[in-house]
Amino acid sequence: MRARLSARVLLPVLLLLAPAALAIAPTRMPTPQLEARYERLIHGFRCMQCQDESLADSPVSLAADMRRQIRHMLIAGDSDQQIRHFFVSRYGYFILFKPPFVARTAWLWLAPGVLLIIGAISAIMVIRRRTVLVKSDEEEPVEDTVRGKRS
Amino acid sequence: MNRYLIPLAVFALVVVVFAIGIAEAPRKDLVPSPLIGKEVPNFSLPSLTDPTQEVSSKQLLGHWYLFNVWGTWCVSCRMEHPELLQIARSGAVPIIGLDWKDSRAEALAFLKKEGDPYQRIAVDRKGNEAIRWGVYGAPETFVVNPEGIIVYKYIGPITPQAWVQNILPHLPAAQTASAGS
Amino acid sequence: MIPELGEFALILALVLAALQGFFGIAGPAFKRERWTAAVTPAVAGQFVMVATSMGCLMTSFIDNDFSVRYVVENSNSALPVFYRIAGVWGAHAGSLLLWIFLLGAWTVAAAFGTSKLPREFAARVLGVLGVISFGFLLYTLTTSNPFIRLDPPWPDGQGLNPILQDPGLAAHPPVLYTGYVGLAVAFAFAGAALLEGRLDREWARWTRPWTTAAWAFLTCGITLGSWWAYYTLGWGGFWFWDPVENASLMPWLMATALIHSLAVTEKRGLFKSWTLLLAVLGFSLSLLGTFLVRSGVLISVHSFAVSPSRGEFILTFLVIMIGAALALYAWRAPQLKSEAGFELTARESFLLFNNILLVTACGTVFVGEIAPIIYTALGFGKLSVGPPYFNPTFLLSMLPLLALVSLGVHSRWKRGGFGDRGKTLLLTFAAAAVIGCGVMFGVFTGGGVLAAVGMTLGVWIVLSSLVDPIIRLRRRITIPRSVLGMTLAHIGLGIFVFSLTAVQGFTTEHDVAMPIGGVTQAGAYTFQFEGVNRLQGSDYGGVSATMLVTRHGQPVAVMHPEKRNYWVQHIVTTHSAIDMFDGSNILVALGQDLGDGRWSLRIQVRPLVTYMWIAALIMAAGGMLAISDRRYRIAQETAEEPAAAAAQGKA
Numbered sequence: 001m002r003a004r005l006s007a008r009v010l011l012p013v014l015l016l017l018a019p020a021a022l023a024i025a026p027t028r029m030p031t032p033q034l035e036a037r038y039e040r041l042i043h044g045f046r047c048m049q050c051q052d053e054s055l056a057d058s059p060v061s062l063a064a065d066m067r068r069q070i071r072h073m074l075i076a077g078d079s080d081q082q083i084r085h086f087f088v089s090r091y092g093y094f095i096l097f098k099p100p101f102v103a104r105t106a107w108l109w110l111a112p113g114v115l116l117i118i119g120a121i122s123a124i125m126v127i128r129r130r131t132v133l134v135k136s137d138e139e140e141p142v143e144d145t146v147r148g149k150r151s
Numbered sequence: 152m153n154r155y156l157i158p159l160a161v162f163a164l165v166v167v168v169f170a171i172g173i174a175e176a177p178r179k180d181l182v183p184s185p186l187i188g189k190e191v192p193n194f195s196l197p198s199l200t201d202p203t204q205e206v207s208s209k210q211l212l213g214h215w216y217l218f219n220v221w222g223t224w225c226v227s228c229r230m231e232h233p234e235l236l237q238i239a240r241s242g243a244v245p246i247i248g249l250d251w252k253d254s255r256a257e258a259l260a261f262l263k264k265e266g267d268p269y270q271r272i273a274v275d276r277k278g279n280e281a282i283r284w285g286v287y288g289a290p291e292t293f294v295v296n297p298e299g300i301i302v303y304k305y306i307g308p309i310t311p312q313a314w315v316q317n318i319l320p321h322l323p324a325a326q327t328a329s330a331g332s
Numbered sequence: 333m334i335p336e337l338g339e340f341a342l343i344l345a346l347v348l349a350a351l352q353g354f355f356g357i358a359g360p361a362f363k364r365e366r367w368t369a370a371v372t373p374a375v376a377g378q379f380v381m382v383a384t385s386m387g388c389l390m391t392s393f394i395d396n397d398f399s400v401r402y403v404v405e406n407s408n409s410a411l412p413v414f415y416r417i418a419g420v421w422g423a424h425a426g427s428l429l430l431w432i433f434l435l436g437a438w439t440v441a442a443a444f445g446t447s448k449l450p451r452e453f454a455a456r457v458l459g460v461l462g463v464i465s466f467g468f469l470l471y472t473l474t475t476s477n478p479f480i481r482l483d484p485p486w487p488d489g490q491g492l493n494p495i496l497q498d499p500g501l502a503a504h505p506p507v508l509y510t511g512y513v514g515l516a517v518a519f520a521f522a523g524a525a526l527l528e529g530r531l532d533r534e535w536a537r538w539t540r541p542w543t544t545a546a547w548a549f550l551t552c553g554i555t556l557g558s559w560w561a562y563y564t565l566g567w568g569g570f571w572f573w574d575p576v577e578n579a580s581l582m583p584w585l586m587a588t589a590l591i592h593s594l595a596v597t598e599k600r601g602l603f604k605s606w607t608l609l610l611a612v613l614g615f616s617l618s619l620l621g622t623f624l625v626r627s628g629v630l631i632s633v634h635s636f637a638v639s640p641s642r643g644e645f646i647l648t649f650l651v652i653m654i655g656a657a658l659a660l661y662a663w664r665a666p667q668l669k670s671e672a673g674f675e676l677t678a679r680e681s682f683l684l685f686n687n688i689l690l691v692t693a694c695g696t697v698f699v700g701e702i703a704p705i706i707y708t709a710l711g712f713g714k715l716s717v718g719p720p721y722f723n724p725t726f727l728l729s730m731l732p733l734l735a736l737v738s739l740g741v742h743s744r745w746k747r748g749g750f751g752d753r754g755k756t757l758l759l760t761f762a763a764a765a766v767i768g769c770g771v772m773f774g775v776f777t778g779g780g781v782l783a784a785v786g787m788t789l790g791v792w793i794v795l796s797s798l799v800d801p802i803i804r805l806r807r808r809i810t811i812p813r814s815v816l817g818m819t820l821a822h823i824g825l826g827i828f829v830f831s832l833t834a835v836q837g838f839t840t841e842h843d844v845a846m847p848i849g850g851v852t853q854a855g856a857y858t859f860q861f862e863g864v865n866r867l868q869g870s871d872y873g874g875v876s877a878t879m880l881v882t883r884h885g886q887p888v889a890v891m892h893p894e895k896r897n898y899w900v901q902h903i904v905t906t907h908s909a910i911d912m913f914d915g916s917n918i919l920v921a922l923g924q925d926l927g928d929g930r931w932s933l934r935i936q937v938r939p940l941v942t943y944m945w946i947a948a949l950i951m952a953a954g955g956m957l958a959i960s961d962r963r964y965r966i967a968q969e970t971a972e973e974p975a976a977a978a979a980q981g982k983a
């Protein structure tokens with residue numbers, strides 16, 4: 001039951017500690033419109049080196065480089081679509097927090113609607129069956145809420 | 152069909168997905184590059200050894216090469232350095248370096264001390280070029296063919312085993328033969 | 333000696349859990365009186381052993397025993413005692429032990445709670461709990477033993493993960509786990525019913541308080557986690573749709589659905605097999621959450637140290653436990669028929685909609701949660717699924733649910749309709765629309781359709797929930813605690829929806845570079861940056877800034893955001909300063925030194941965010957109040973029924 005503690009054992013543990021330092025990038029864009037687009041964009045990209053953090057919040061230097069890239073592209077007049085395409089063509093869909101709606105991801109976007117439709121159909125089936133049973137059901141349940149006029 | 156079996160069936164599907172998830176978990180940190188099969192990003196950057204010279208994607212057309220992203224600040228890059236030297240010595244394939252977000256002085260000092268496996272080294276001081284290559288952590292190594300198409304990307308330090316198992320198979324047979332000697 | 337004692341106790345607990353599981357399930361099955369009678373002693377013995385083991389690990393932490401690897405990895409002699417104790421659940425192995433300990437505590441409670449129920453049923457409940465405990469004990473001992481020694485011992489520990497060094501977090505895992513594990517009791521009740529092949533209204537009444545209790549703890553646990561994330565992670569967010577957060581939300585949604593379907597099953601004997609399924613799925617999802625968090629198949633900010641072998645074990649355990657329960661379900665459920673009927677506008681219908689919408693919401697979160705795994709499994713590479721997916725899809729089923737709450741509360745059982753409440757409902761809705769839109773335009777000056785809908789629904793839920801209690805008060809009719817609890821929980825929900833809408837719609841956020849002495853504006857507030865001071869803590873150093881906050885020229889607060897450098901782990905953390913005025917939550921986080929006396933700072937003004945957490949706690953309090961209803965005290969069950977009917981004031 002005795003084990004020797006080596007750097008090899010401990011390393012993975014230490015690497016997994018999420019650095020909680022915060023990246024605060026107080027860069028102002030030339031216009032409020034660009035500023036708003038910049039904010040939206042950096043919140044929509046994943047930091048590639050972090051566990052589930054956006055470019056907006058990540059303190060790592062790669063994220064800072066990517067923010068700078070986005071800034072330059074915005075000032076150069078690129079559209080949001082072009083900027084997203086720039087990153088997706090290099091890092092894949094993984095870099096987007098919002099999965100695109102394409103053939104490979106259609107199931108993901110359709111799933112909530114399909115689930116809701118299945119739910120609605122089941123509800124209709126159950127209620128149809130139960131409304132028929134009301135007549136034969138002799139129980140008169142006591143109301144939980146107070147009803148009628150003051151007695 | 153017994154509709155009460157549906158939950159069990161759904162659960163069985165979920166278990167299959169999870170089993171695949173476990174098998175894939177060790178590769179979780181490796182993001183496959185969409186650049187594979189595409190042309191390398193066009194670049195023209197100053198050379199590390201002589202800043203007046205340029206290293207460009209055009210110069211590199213016409214032969215196979217490895218494009219290795221590294222930095223002296225990167226611990227794993229130091230780990231793979233001996234293997235890079237070994238590959239350079241074997242003459243299997245030229246290695247082009249991209250010195251990523253590094254200080255020139257430190258990079259030169261490091262290469263002087265440890266040896267220089269690179270045929271040429273481009274400098275990416277600010278990190279703009281690495282983003283164009285879809286780099287998210289050093290070291291990363293791209294295998295590029297004579298047409299300038301990226302055929303493979305290896306993420307992480309190249310070990311002797313990784314060289315033989317992962318990278319060599321993507322190089323043409325002639326190179327493989329000379330590397331085996 | 334102490335770690336060895338702890339490990340030995342754990343092994344004994346494993347044996348006792350096996351006996352508990354065997355006697356509990358085989359005793360009633362083979363009609364062996366003696367086996368059945370042996371279950372309770374096994375429960376007691378197992379709990380004593382687990383508690384001993386827990387005590388041993390805690391002692392090792394308090395005594396700074398750095399010959400124990402787990403202690404080395406999660407503690408340090410410089411840590412205050414409080415955090416040394418919290419270090420017990422600071423990582424994987426110890427939090428598993430905590431899980432088992434809490435399961436033991438719930439089992440003991442269940443043993444007391446079921447002592448007046450039919451003996452065989454009680455034995456089966458405890459038996460199922462024994463099997464679960466056995467699985468987790470085996471898991472701990474084989475893959476995650478916290479008592480492994482080091483030779484030679486280390487001079488000092490590596491310290492507790494700094495982001496965990498916080499009173500909110502120290503309390504978060506135990507509370508959350510109490511909720512997770514509590515669902516095991518509901519699962520065990522379902523398991524016992526499935527083993528017996530019998531399920532009646534009594535069963536629903538027995539199960540309800542346990543489910544509600546687990547749900548209340550789960551609610552508190554999630555709230556604590558959200559609150560902790562808000563002020564520790566430093567981003568100013570309170571919900572990230574992170575896989576680990578989702579793993580706690582899914583069982584919560586299922587438990588909420590289960591509470592409502594149990595109400596129908598108890599009242600009308602309806603939805604029996606559905607209720608059983610929800611009980612099974614609720615706990616399955618909490619097991620699944622454990623799997624997702626610990627196996628490392630997903631990427632999360634809250635990642636535990638993971639290894640695939642741990643994942644394989646949990647997956648196997650999942651297959652055995654859930655697979656068996658669902659197979660048993662497929663076999664037994666067809667026998668559970670009910671002939672009760674109800675109309676479209678009956679309360680049964682509304683509770684059915686509630687269940688379908690909650691389960692749909694849960695399914696949506698589940699699909700989004702495992703989508704990256706499916707995407708990879710299909711050979712497409714890697715995919716991220718973040719808030720831009722979860723927010724709209726979750727709303728798709730949540731909005732109709734919130735719109736139906738008020739209607740459901742005032743609908744009648746069976747024949748349906750709202751009777752004389754129809755007018756009241758219209759009135760409360762009109763009032764809610766006026767108040768909601770009034771607040772939106774008056775206080776927040778503007779907002780979209782979604783904000784208007786959210787605020788109106790929030791207010792409507794609160795107002796319509798108040799109708800029944802007010803009528804009862806005026807007519808001097810007593811309110812049963814279960815009804816009062818439900819009302820309170822719904823009021824909490826309404827406040828929650830209202831505050832959440834305000835936070836989502838009207839938050840101001842600024843990242844600024846400020847020179848010392850600089851001034852900036854956010855919302856109605858003015859911030860003056862006074863400077864930074866050095867900071868010295870027990871195991872960290874750092875800087876603390878001083879920020880003067882004024883509103884219309886009046887000083888309202890002095891805030892001190894910090895940036896700490898934990899020297900043991902070489903980790904820098906951001907500690908935001910948070911203050912509340914007029915319901916608005918102001919957050920100031922300190923970024924980096926930009927040189928020339930300039931610092932980067934993040935300033936956020938979030939209206940009503942605190943009320944959101946308070947609202948969640950009100951919901952939990954409602955649950956706790958409902959449990960205390962006399963109806964659930966078994967001894968009085970027969971005497972209670974006519975009295976309750978009389979108290980309803982039914983003419």
